[in-house]
Amino acid sequence: MDQPVRKRRHSASSATEVDVLIVGGGPAGLAAALYLGRFRHRVVVVDAGESRAMLIAQSRNCPGFPEGISGPDLLQRLRAQAAEYGATLVQDQASSIEPTVGGFGAETNAGRIVARKVFLATGVVDVVPAIPRLREAIAKGSVRLCPVCDGYEVIDRQVAVIGHEAQALREALFLKQYTQHVTMLARYLPDFSTSTRRVAMEENIAVCDAFKKFVPTDSGYQAVLKDGEMRHFDVIYPAMGCRVRSELALAMGIECCDEGYVVVDKHQRTSVDGVYAIGDLVRTLNQIAVAFGQAAIAATDAHNDFAFGYE
Ligand SMILES: Cc1cc2nc3c(=O)[nH]c(=O)nc-3n(C[C@H](O)[C@H](O)[C@H](O)COP(=O)(O)OP(=O)(O)OC[C@H]3O[C@@H](n4cnc5c(N)ncnc54)[C@H](O)[C@@H]3O)c2cc1C
Structure with a gap:
């Protein structure tokens, strides 16, 4: 995650303008970045670097890897694949995202980012x-x-x-x-x-x-x-369960269930227009394959919304 943020288009206030800001660079966020990049959207992934997948010594149920794959290796491949299609990866903790005209804004250590849509993929922490x-x-x-x-x-x-x-x-x-x-x-x-x-x-x-x-x-x-x-x-x-990393979602006024999971519809849309949630952050089976599936669903929905204004 050490590629510098690439500024693609600048507003008067010199913010980086992108189509989608993804918060969280685990399997969910990175798979979404890959899909959105291939849909030719401008994407920034902001990631604090604490994916649960970092703890996986060898996953043996990750489809496509019959010999198994370690979490760090999988993440490295996903980062490279997302970057290949133009996603910009920024290592930082996103502390707040506020609504702006036509989208959302966030301050990061790579400067201000303004996005039309936001994907939350901040995951959970095991107790x-x-x-x-x-x-x-x-x-x-x-x-x-x-x-x-x-x-x-x-x-x-x-x-x-x-x-x-x-x-x-x-x-x-x-x-x-x-x-x-x-x-x-x-x-x-x-x-x-x-x-x-x-x-x-x-x-x-x-x-x-x-x-x-x-x-x-x-x-x-x-x-x-x-x-x-x-x-x-x-x-x-x-x-012993887990703690859901839903602080950003809650601060944005997004509906979460009692346990903290973000509530989404069948397209992974949250209760706030333009914001999606994917991966462990959503009440689901906490699995890499599920994170990939939700990323694909959300990215395609966002793309169709950008392109045609319908799902
Ligand atoms: C020991 C262990 C073994 C596992 N083995 C398997 C396995 O074999 N097969 C399998 O399918 N699954 C396995 N899992 C589960 C799998 O790791 C998770 O389902 C998967 O990582 C979820 O992906 P995610 O992208 O939703 O969340 P994560 O991978 O947890 O990524 C979330 C990312 O968001 C970042 N983040 C959070 N808040 C912010 C913020 N405010 N700003 C910026 N970044 C932020 C975090 O730092 C993190 O990098 C295992 C999990 C553990 C702990």
Whole structure:
């Protein structure tokens, strides 16, 4: 993301005028930039550089990469592909976007950008517990954040799920399709409810309340129980949800649901005319393939609106 912003057309106030300002340079924002570039629109992507995809050591469910691909490699390819079709990439945190006559304006460290439409692709941040050497563990695969992404990689492994009641149970049930060795661990919250325990028992999922801490080992983690017993797990899945990065959307008066996800229609349009939302920021399956799909839908809708004034 270190290409300098290219100023294409200048107004009296020397702002960079573009057709679309994309906030967020993860898979969603970059795929939208690619589509819009190929539709021959002027696009700037402003990105703070904290894509969830940066945490992916090797994705094995990203279509088109049978040997797998790391998140950083995928992002690099997406940046190159978007730049190939004219998108300008700016590394910055967009702190505000205000309405202007006929569009929107934003101050960035590459100057003021004025755009006819805005795409929000700011994603989410995973809530994670205080596990020692977390980043390293995610890279090694001994802590995993997304069973849809990598449940296949834990077939027959010893797995612990920690997190909120219903969320932990849902994730544990999902993982049971891959391994018989699933344990739900309670630590940060009160013990699991009777109904959760009953379902877990029926599904042969172990439940462990008296859990104190994790100690990293070469092959995973030892969970230290309150009575001093040690239990080994190859993989830990935190099931603690995420924080939606919807600050910009909220500041723009865009409708968001209670959990913070931006509400969109079938074209990814938000409640504010001219603003789209795509990727994890929208309540959806948090997946790269979904981010790509939503980017394609939104970009095509925006293009048709520019070209013909209809969808
Ligand atoms: C450990 C891990 C493994 C995963 N494995 C897989 C997998 O194998 N397969 C799969 O399909 N999915 C996987 N995912 C999920 C995948 O990473 C996400 O679904 C995907 O990254 C979502 O893309 P996005 O563009 O919506 O958001 P992100 O990739 O999170 O990008 C959002 C970007 O917006 C930027 N941003 C936020 N606010 C601002 C602002 N105000 N100004 C400027 N920039 C801003 C952020 O810095 C970030 O760069 C995994 C996720 C994790 C955490």
